Amino acid sequence: MAEKTTSTVPKGQKSQFAVPYYEISYDKFFQFGVSVDCVVFGYHENRLKILLIKRGAAPFMGMWALPGDLVYPNENIDVAAQRILRDLTGIDNLFMEQTKVYGQVDRHPAGRVITTGYYSLIDIAKHDPHASAWADGVYWMDLNEVPKLAFDHSDILKDALQILQQRVRHQPVGFELLPEKFALADLQALYEAILNESYDKANFRKRILSMNLLISLKENQKDVPHRPARLYKFDKQRYDELIAKGFSFEL
Structure with missing residues (x-):
């Protein structure tokens, strides 16, 4: 017995x-079943996008969804997140962080499935996703154009975005997303895209420069349809210090 x-x-x-x-x-x-769902935010041309798949398998066949699947019985959940993202989109070795655990009893029509959300923010230009396994397609979609997603993926996406926005208010971002040399307007556009806010140009410039986070270069933009702006690059040592200590990005 x-x-x-x-x-x-x-x-x-x-x-x-x-x-x-x-x-x-x-x-x-x-x-119980255990799964992971991956929220991959992409930044490109001053726009924040989300990586979605078109489901090629039941349930919710044909619907948009986050890249996600079941965890193998003998598999570590962090390893599963990497494998599932690679299997469905071809993206590999991506640093991801856990967000929340979702355990609603009826969240999966096949039975009880508890899922863990993961998120990451990447430069779209540095990755080339392609559909594989049972995904019918992989697409970058503007965040403000995302339709209703399969399962409870709309909630998982919403929570991941809130966590990302909280993070960028307390840790500097941009080192991995901007080119080595950039104008302050590029950095401002990045923050505005992630936080969905608009900043006064003068206040943003003053706040950023006060952090001593950037190194001013003796170079200006080239081939631009406006007055060329001064270029900057991140001070890697200072950048790492601010990440370790945390900072408050409030304008």
Whole structure:
């Protein structure tokens, strides 16, 4: 006979078994599925985009979704996130961070599946995704044009965006997303795209330069339809210090 454990439903919480006290066989606890869903934000030409797949398998066949799939029984969840993203989109060795865990009982029509969200922010120009496995297509879509996604992926995307926006207010971003030499307007456009806010040009310039984060170069922009602006590059040592200590990016 399978070993049993007795569980108590917290006061005020409805039990799916409709009784306040119950016994469940241990084997019931090993009938859950575990998955990961990857939120990959891309930055390109002053626009923030999201990497989506067109599902080529049930459930929700033909719908837009985040790259995600089930974790193998013998697989570490972080390893699974890398594998699933590679299998579906061809993107490999991408640094990703966990966001939240989603465990709604009815979030997957096939049964109980608990998923962990991951997110990353990359330069689109440095990656070439392509559909593979059961994905019918892989697309970069403007964040403000994303339709209703399969499963609860719209919620996972919303939460990941909030976490990204909180992060960029306390850690400098741009080192991996901008070219080595850039104008202050390029950096401002990056922050405005991620935070969905507009900044006064003078205030932004003053705030950024006060951090001593940038090295002013004796170079200006070339081949631009306006007055060439001064170019800058990041001070790597100072950049790493600010990431370690944290900073407040508030204008």
